[in-house]
Amino acid sequence: MADFTVSQAEAERLQLQKAIWSARLTRLLWWLAVLAVFVGSLLSLMPIYWMITGSFKIQHDAIAYPPELFPTHPTLQNWEKLLVGMPTLRWLLNSFIAASGVALLGVITSTLAGYAFGKKRFPGQNLLFWLLLLTMMLPKQISLIPLFIMMRDLKWFDTYFALIIPYAAYPFGIFLVKQFMQGIPNDLLDAAKIDGASEFGVFWHVVLPLTKPAVGALAIFAFMFGWNDYIWQLVVTNKQTMLTLPVGVSKLVAGWATIDIGVGMAGATLAFIPMLVIFLLFQDYFVKGITVGAVKG
Known part of the structure; x- marks a missing residue:
């Protein structure tokens, strides 16, 4: 025992x-x-830190090796060159108008098309959806020449139409909203129709409020896409007053023999601030839209 x-x-x-x-x-x-x-x-924040501190460095310090982690001779001359004597604020406004237009039209077309693909049945639906996915896989450069010809024929160079209209349809946004809407019970739609709601009433009063997280994420993606669409903005804008911030800063930074890194860092910092503000304002919708939309469908 x-x-x-x-x-x-x-x-x-x-x-x-x-x-x-x-x-x-x-x-x-x-x-x-x-x-x-x-x-x-x-490590993720290091490029942002390097960009911000680089905007306060003189050219010699910006290209010094080994690189300086903190400016030893801080200066505001890069910001002065960027903001004084150049239409930088106009470039900033152009970028905001273009990005907002792309985001607004993208949200409108994506929610309507996503509703049609996610909650309706019509002939050729699967074929159209796969063709839509196919456009997401094609390199963007393929569409540059056809779009350039269209803008030339429409005489839309150096206009906001050229910056916004070509991206009114946003394939990724349609895909995101469609996947999200598939998770909405059809019983809710049927109940709304029994209560006398029209097709648009069902979409506006029932489906759209339930899709706010996906719409918020879509708006952020579309705004970022319109803000950072450097190649297309470079192609369709030539007047100095119609340049966007990325295009204007790139032309200001690049010279015949040298590249002004400090001014480039200042311009990148200025372009980064609106993106940060937009994300902070809509981060709840962004996270919820990505996490929920990723498992629907």
Whole structure:
């Protein structure tokens, strides 16, 4: 009986020791995960830090090797060159108008088309949807020449129409909204129709409010796309007053023999601020739209 009691006590002691080591290992892994996330966050923020500090460096310090982590001779001459004597604020306004137009039209067309693909049935639906997905896989450069010819024939060069209209239809947005709307129960739509709602009433009062997370994420994506669409903006704008911020800064930075890195960093910082503000304002919709929309359908 005594041997059995000793054996049982030894087993309990070993089990307790095993639990203690397991808890210590779990805590160690947790701290390692926190450390990895912290290091990864620092590495992700490093380009932003480098961009902001670079906007306050003179050209010599900006290209110094080894590179300076903090400006030893901080200066505002890069910002002065960017903001004084150049229509930079006009470029900023042009970028905002173009990006807002792309986002607005993209949201309108994507929600309507996503509703049709997600909640309706019509002949050739699957074929049209696969063709839509195919356009997402094609390189953007393929459409540059056809769109250029269209803008030339329409005489839309150096206009906001050329910056906005070619991207009124946003294939990724249609795909995102369609996947999200497939998760909306059809019983809600049927109940609204029984109560006398029209087709547009069902879309406006029932479907659209339930799709706000996806619409928020879509608006952010479309705005970022319109803001950063450098190649197309470079092709269709020539007048200095119609340049967007990325195009205007690139022409201001690049010279015949050298590139003014400090001014480029200042311009990149100025272009980054609106993106940061938009994301902070709509981050809840963005995260919810991505996480929920990714598992629907």
